[in-house]
Amino acid sequence: MxxxxxxxxxxxxxxxxxxxxxxxxxxxxxxxxxxxxxxxxxxxxxxxxxxxxxxxxxxxxxxxxxxxxxxxxxxxxxxxxxxxxxxxxxxxxxxxxxxxxxxxxxxxxxxxxxxxxxxxxxxxxxxxxxxxxxxSGGRLRVADIELDTSSRTALLSGAVLELSAKEFALLRVLAADPTRVFTKAELLRTVWGRRTVGTTRTLDSHACRLRRKLGATGGRYVVNVWGVGYRLVDAPALVDERELREEIALAA
Known part of the structure; x- marks a missing residue:
């Protein structure tokens, strides 16, 4: 631009x-x-x-x-x-x-x-x-995460991430505007096409699985802003594995 x-x-x-x-x-x-x-x-x-x-x-x-x-x-x-x-x-x-x-x-x-x-x-x-x-589309890069939107592939520190279609779509939305806080209503509307919020359980479970896959290096890229939604950070915060397991269990 x-x-x-x-x-x-x-x-x-x-x-x-x-x-x-x-x-x-x-x-x-x-x-x-x-x-x-x-x-x-x-x-x-x-x-x-x-x-x-x-x-x-x-x-x-x-x-x-x-x-x-x-x-x-x-x-x-x-x-x-x-x-x-x-x-x-x-x-x-x-x-x-x-x-x-x-x-x-x-x-x-x-x-x-x-x-x-x-x-x-x-x-x-x-x-x-x-x-x-x-x-602009094409490739998106945030810290060690790289997305190729044309081939729908995701890399973390050069290694291929196995993501579902919705996990990839969620990561693409977050990576397109890193550090911005996306509300749950926005993410549901953009990724799932829902005009109303309804239940956020589906979003939370996908976000937790995505966080787990991105947490393989010991860092957390997807941050839950409590009461608002999610954002992607440029520098991952250290993740407590016990805390992560508890969040995954709650969203499962």
Missing amino acids: NRDRATILLIEEDDATRTFLADHLTADGYDMLVADCVRDGIRHLETSYPDLALVDVDLPDSSGLDLVSHVREADGVASRIDPQVPLLLLSARCGELDRVRGFERGADDVVEKPFSYRELRCRVEALLRRADRSR
Whole structure:
């Protein structure tokens, strides 16, 4: 992706913040779309197809959280909204519970106000890089994991991983956007095609089996973010075999 061509949608009620971000991101080479309410933000999402959206949580006509849910529930056809567009929430309240709520709705990142512009810009660039990698297909590499999506093969430290179709699909989704927390609803919808969450037992059992296969080297790549979903980490954490066996037994 050509960074200079990337289009960012900014949905922000505060005039000063909106002007500041729009001016600085434009100066950094991005094309900007701006809105001050959910209604206008959705209109831009349906007609302009931005590469990323910055969404204020506190908007006059609805919550930014509701907009995130609306985007993630879109089918990408009738709604004309890309359900995979990267979404970064801007929130004046950014405690643990606030961040969890944002991730549960499907946000890719949550940034607390007031924020450092330099840090925000870096987060924007990281999300755009991951989205570009996700769309590019072909080979994906995260740490010692390598996926060839065309041949549906997976390697760990050069050794072939024997994965079921759903295990491979789950790993592919996680590897396309490493470190992002995917909610269970997102994963069920993307991998199993379910529009509603229902039971998460199937997802949990597949995630545990995948974690076990990736844990052969003593590290854990697939991390369970309790109460939210799963993410893939660039550097595996050491795994306690007893803990892993207990999790597998619970999900079996």
